[in-house]
Every structure is written in C-alpha cells, then in structure tokens.
Amino acid sequence: MRVISKKGFVLVVASGFLLLALIYSWCPGKKPSMDIGLKQRGHIENLLKKRNKDILSSYHDIPYVLKESVLRELANGTCECQADENKINLQLPHILFPRVWASNLNHAYLESDSDPEGVKGRRDKEYSSFQRRSSSPADVLIVAEANSPLQYPTQGVAVRPMKTIIIPGLGLKQDPRPTHTVNLSVTMGTLDVAATVVGVSITGEGQKTMELSSNILSKLNRQLQFVTYTNTLFHPKTADTVLYESGGHQAAFTIKVGHSAIPKLYNSGTNEGYNISALVTIATKTFLRYDKLQDLIDSIRQYYPTVLIVIADDNEHPQPVTGPHIDQYIMPFGKGWFAGRNLAVSQVTTKYVLWVDDDFFFTESTKLEKMVDILEKTTLDLVAGAVREVTGYSATYRHTFSVDEGDSEGDCLHIRQGYYQTIQGFPDCVVADAVINFFMARTDKMLRIGFDPRLSRRGHLEFFIDALGSLHVGSCSDVKIGHASKIVLPWSKSESEKSYDKFRYSSTDSEGRMHTEVYYFKNRFKCMSSN
Template sequence: GSSLRKPPILFLPIFLYSTHPLSCFLSSTVPAVLCPFTQLFPVTSSPHGDEDIAYHIKEEVACNLPQNTCVCLADKETFQMPFSNLLFPHVWAHKIDHAFLESHPDPEGVKRHRAQEYSSFQRRSYSPADELIVAQANNPLQYPTQGVEVRPLKTIIIPGLGLEEEKRPKHTVYLTATLGTFDVAATVDNVSVSGEGEKHMILLSPYLSALNRQLQFVTYTNTVFHPKTADTVKFATKDHQSFFTIKVGHGTIPRLYNTGYQREYNISALVTIATKTFLRYDKLKDLIDSIRQYYPTITIVIADDNEHPLPVTGPHIEHYIMPFGKGWFAGRNLAVSQVTTKYVLWVDDDFIFTANTKLEKMVDILEKTTLDLVGGAVREVTGYTATFRHIISVEEGGEEGDCLHIRHGYHHVIEGFPDCVVVDAVINFFMGRTDKVQQVGFNPRLARQAHLEFFIDALGSLHIGSCSDVIISHASKIKLPWSKTDAQKAYDKFRYSPSSADNNIHNEVFYFKNRFKCMTSH
C-alpha cells in the first residue's frame, strides 16, 4: 500500500532539521538515478600547462562523481498495478526544510540560529589533517599527501596527480589500490588507458602533457564497504614509486541543538543538571533548594539507587529509580542518557549552589571555544577551594601493556579566559556537551569509587578545560561518630569500605579493558 512509499514522518521535520543540517530526505530500496551533468567538469588546476588539451567526457563514470549539491526528487508514477510498490519500489522525497520552516513562527531566525550552530560544530570538528595537500613533482611523481576522501562505495576524482620527467619516447604511470578500482571520467587523445574498472590501471602516452591532462580525470571508486577506513594507493613509474591514502568513510553528521536564537544565554534551554543520590535525601534536598534559588526553571535529572526510594517531586524534576546499590557510574549513565539539552552539568548530591556558581560562565567558554567539557571549583567548609586539575598521558610499553601517568597540573591557559586552563581531568563538578559525554559514557561496573576512569576513557576524545571562577560549595562531611544517623553510617559503609572485589574490578579494568601494565601518579 501507500505506507511503503510514504512511511509516517510526523516526527522527522523538527528532529532532522534541527539536529542535522539536511534539506531533504530520500528513501527507497532502489537508489535514485540522477545525472545532471551539465556543469563544468570538476577538475583541479594543473601546474603542467595542459588545461587547453581537449578531453571527452566518459558519462558512465562522470555521472557517479559528487556534484557538490543534492536534490530532492521523487519518482514519477507511470503506472498502477496490484503490489506495484512491492515489485517496483519508488523513491519518495520529503522536503524537510519546507515542512519545518513553513510552520515555524520565525523561519529566518531559526535559519540564522542553525547556521550559527553549524559554524560552531565545524570549528570544533575541523582538523588540519583533513586539508588537501599535494606534493609537487620531485621524484618525479606528483600526488596528494592528505585530504582525499570518498564515501563508502562512491566515486571521486583523485586530485593532484601528475608526472614531471625528461622527454622520452613513452611516458607510463601505474596506479594500484586495495579497497577500490580506478577509471577515467574523460578520455584524452594520444593516451592509452588499460585496467579501467580494476584495482590496477596503467596510463601511457608519447606526450607528457597529454598524460598529465589524462591524470586529471582519474577516478577512484570504493568497492569494499566500511564506515571508516582508508585505502593506500600506489602511484608509480618504472623507476619511481609513491604511496598516498584515500580516506573511506561516511561524513560526520552534526548534532545541533535548537535552543532558540537570543542575545543572552537561556540556561534553562541550554543546560540540564544531572546527579545521583544514595542514602542522602537530606543532602539532595539542600542541593535542589540551592539550585532553585538561582535557577528556578532548570531541569534536574536524578538517578536514585536507594533500597527504599522516597519520592522527589517538584517542577522541572525528573526522578529515575534504579535497582538497589547499582552504583555511581551506572547512575551517571542513566541520568546523562535522559538529557536533551545541549549541555549537561554534573553535580554530586551533597553540593550547594551559591552566588559564585555561575553556569553562564561555563556556557560562555563552551560556546566560544572548541572545548567539549569544562570543570569548575569546589569550596569546602574549611574555605579551601579545589579544582582537581590533572594531566594524563599514556606511554607505550610493548607487549606487556602501556603505562598510565597522572600528574597534577595543566597544559596552558586558554586565550581570552585567564581563569581557565586546558587539562585532561577535572573535579566532580563539570559541564559538558551532552552528546560528547554520552559518547564516552561511564563504566557501570565501577560502582562505589571512580572518577578519573571517565577521563581516562575520554583521553583523545574530549577537549577539556578547568575554570577557577565558577565555584560550588560542598556540604560539610564533618560528623562526630556518635552524632551520625543510621543513613549516614550506612552511606559511609558503602562509600568508604571498598571490598577486595571492588579493588579487583579496578585492576581488571585498567589491566584488561585499558591494557595498562602500570600506573604512576602524584
């Protein structure tokens, strides 16, 4: 029936338009055949002075090249017959931008906001290693040293190929790949090409200029699907050879958050506060009361693994019950998994907000830098303020495993934020990009004592900072033994009396999961 051609899409426009900068959505079991090859041929400029040499487009190859634009075209219905959609499935098209913007009260505003969010995403995800660099002919081969990418099972022109050598009766180059095949998108007179559509191709010509012109049209088609890998291509003459890589992979789909366009930060729309509680409902109540004093409408997500949970109610509170004693990291996973805002703020249930707990400062540095996570400072009742800044490094150690080194300190001050530094681990009061924190996750096997383990897993994934000018208070832990309640005694038993099994789990995690053989620390 028609449901095969047009599945329910009521939820798609706001999700796809807001989180992914897509303008259309195509679906079918049969790909659409689109080949509007009417533009100038997408070849790069050449230093060999061969741009005037004529070429002949090879349409069956050229039509597979990316056109740097996408279209939303549905198949036209030509005939109707029973079960025709099952036998001959049609491409249906849904214009997400039209569907979302035509009903939005401020379409131009949301377009500007999405463009701003996308620009920020590009700044964070940019890497100089992705830039195209071509090594000029000096050996005498010219080829791209980095920056060549192809989508899985798609076709591209290989940029930058060239040959610079003395005149000879015959000029020949060879191309060899492992995960794909070669072809030419256009042919050039007086050039012989063999091996089209194969992993090994030979190009030969008595004229160097003609060969260089032909090299501008060499294509690579990935034939082995993998979401993220690379093919090493050999480019050679009889006497010389070179190698370069072609990245094979899907592009990174942005995850943008539609928080509304405004001049000032709307903390309630940008941030969710997450915490876990266990046997400390009195402390949790104090935390919530302090948050409400400064941020009355911010959402608070609470993970609770008490044996006899009590109701925690109130506006903008989400209370999730877990199995008894499930543990701290499991609670972190649960709480963070329910966050839908751009940022998540983690706090312990015995923290207290003060006038110095300015979440706007944390949001400001995350919005204006490439940081993924920023920690604050915790002030104890003694007046001491801790930032818990650490540098983490891993030293290769051979077959027995690597060495983990943890040191107090930081890498450098962040430009424009004199109270903030770049680190690898921060204190237990931090704000992070929700999707990046979820990406790293928390090991639920670490139930009682764990903190650095998260940042060890995040090494190489998260860009982390620490700011000393955002401060939260820590409720007093000083209790005389005879004044402790039964709940406090039970909490101390769970929290401060780790069993040998707990120690074994930590050792196993470091030894097996992280492949460490030793750890050094201050």
C-alpha cells in the same frame, strides 16, 4: 645582645629563603597559553590552499572531452531526494512493488515555524561550529610537488563508501622523452577518468590498475587531473593505498574510505545570548542524602528557576522528589555511582549537561553562562569548575595522563597533578585530561563515552581514562560551586549519614579487584603511577 641580634637576623633570612623555596616548589611555573577557539586554521593551511589551487588549475588551456558515465557518479556538492513514481494502480502497491519515498524536510519543518530564517541561521551556526570542532589538520589536502618526479597527494583525500572522486594533485615532472608513462594501482576500488584528452593513451579504465601514456607531457598531466577513484569494497572506516609509478620511480598514498560524521545539532530556540534553560540540563545521582539533595535543588532554583534537574536515585526506599522542572528516575537498590550517571545523562535532551554531586550547592559564583561561553567558543568538549569547601579552599583537581607503550604485558599509565596550558581569551581556564566532579559537557560526547556501571561505590578517573583521545577537557577556576561540610562529629551523625558512610567508604576485596580489572584487563595497563 648584638651577637644574638645577628644570629636572629641570619635565622630570619634563612627562614625567608626556605619559605620562598617552598612556595616556588608548590607553585607550578607559568604554562604557555594556546588558542583553541573556533576559527579558521592558521597561516600554513592558507598557504597550502593557495598552492593547491595553483597546482590543480594548471594546464587549463589543454582541451578535453567529458566522460558522462563517470561524471554521473562524481559528487558535485548537491544532493536530491526523489521518490519513485507510482505507475501501477494496485490496492497494495507498497507490498507488491515497494517504492522509494522522499520527504522535503526543509518544507515540512520550516513551514510551521514562526521564524524560519532564524531557525536556518541557528542551524548554520551550529553546523559551522560542528565542522570546526570535528575537523583535523590531517584532513587538509597536501600535494607533494614532483621531486621524484612524481607529484601526488600525501593526505587529505577521502571517499565515501561505494562512491567516486577525482584524485587531486596527480602530476609528472620530467625531462622530454619519446613517451611519458604512469601506472596507478589500487586494491579496494577501481580507477577511471572523468574526461579524456586527445593524444593520451589509457588502458585499464574501470579496473584496479590503469596506465596512462603520451608523448606530450603537458597533455599527460592534464589527463592526470581527471583520474577518478571508485570505492567498490565496503568498510565503514578504512583506507585504500594507491601505488603510483613512472620510469622506476614509485610512490604510495592513501585514500580514506568511510562515512562522514553525521552532525548532532541542538536548536536552542534563540539567536540572542545564552538561554541556559534551553541549553543545559543539571544531572545528579543521589543515595541516602535527600536532605543535601534538597539543599542543592533549593540553591539551583535561587539562580536558575527553570533549568531541568535530572535525578538518578538508587535508594532502597526512595522518596519522591517533587517540584517544577524535576525528573526523578528510580533505579534498583544500590545500583551504584557510574550506573546512576549513565541513567541521568541518558535522559538529557539539551546540548549540554552539567554534572553535580548531590551534596553540592549553587552560589553567586556558580555561573553556568561562563561554562557555556567557553564551550561555545572553543573546541572543548567538557569544562569543569572549582569546588569551594566550607573552609574557603577551592579545589580544581586537575590531572594529565601519559600512556607509555609497553610490551606484551601491557602499557604504562602515568597520572600527574597539573595541566597542559592556559586557554587564550580565558585566563582562568586551562586544558587538562581529568578534572573535578563539577563539570559541564557536550551531551552527545558524554553518551558516546559512557560510564562503566561496574564501578558502583567509587570511581572518577576511570571515566577520563576511557575518554582519553576522545574528549577535549578544560577547567576554569572562576566558576565555583559550594560543597557541604564533611566535618561531622561521629556522635552527631544521623542514621542516614551513618548508612551512607557504610556504603560509601566500606571496601570489599571484590570491589578492589574490580578496579584492578578495569585498569589491567579493560584498559590493558600493566602498571600505573601517580603523584
């Protein structure tokens, strides 16, 4: 008995170690957390700003003379809309002599509002959030201090098409000599100066190449602080390369040319808390499952009675779905999954859209406020929750993508289960590339990416692959939605369930080829891997 007990003990210990090994292999290691909140940039950016201020404010004691013809073209941080004066009194002046008209939007919009200051406050808050989300470290001005001896901006210089800017950070640091000379050349614009400094010779003003020289280095450096660039060749998004030379030393830097992004702001109508009905629209696509769709609607109304529900319906014999705050849009029969998503999202006018499948249902854990909160306080564009099955298991379906550069045959796509890191301040939330079908997103971002309507019966990762590099995606496991059971005995299925299965799970050669074409031709992948 003692021998058997020892063997049993050894077996139990070995089994325990095996179980621990399995648990360790199944559970990913703790991921680092990252702060993606909407706040100012970090310590390095603050140092850069201070250094730039010191560089740009040097030589202030050297006098200069302003050049009015150039100053008029420089952006000064203010703008006005002025209408042409009607000096000709004719019956049809707008036809014979078209005039510029102007409208004061501040006056026109705010004069009829009961709380104009509140509206202005909400707009300022929205715009500040937009600026922080859309900014990039690559936009920060960085000046390479003279090591060569040329001093020039390495990044962060931008001009709008056909506009004029002062090129910041130009300078020359060298030992005294009889004459100090610099040359600048551009290809998509012209160079000039906004002011002139006595004792500095300038040739090529208003041309693509300009030379500046002086026997006093400090005066030349002061003159370099007034060098301007004017874009003359329009392109919506490109860059001009500036060649900067002196005494055999040469440097090059770019000036980005393009329109700035126009903000798309949403007026929620309140400055206090989150008005979910004003911020969120719930969108879904239905096909042959009106019973489950009604369960979804009933569950939504239990928790959010006034949130708008948008339904895309491609049934052959559509049934009206009625009730307050419900918009049903009928599509051609069998148009498909992604086409329905496009239609539903296209009708959303709120800041956020919540996507749900028609066989989901809301529970006490479906807290839309939590999803809005993380989207409002971070740079995320889309945040998913978890889908809770009837078995009690909650799925989050998190994946990361990696694209390896390939050859003439295409690139390689690698899909892996997992995520990048947790989000500081939101311990139940992580950053990933693809998430489950229960997600809330910024409406304008969803519309910008869209869904490939050729994917009619199945499709999910394809959207997130199209969004790679454009969409900042997160997932929070503490917001859960219920999922109707798919465990139905074959002999107990209704006719609509049988028809749904036939459409949903039948696969044809043409559909399989379409999925292959999406990856191979549209996305230019030669292979893909996944776990």
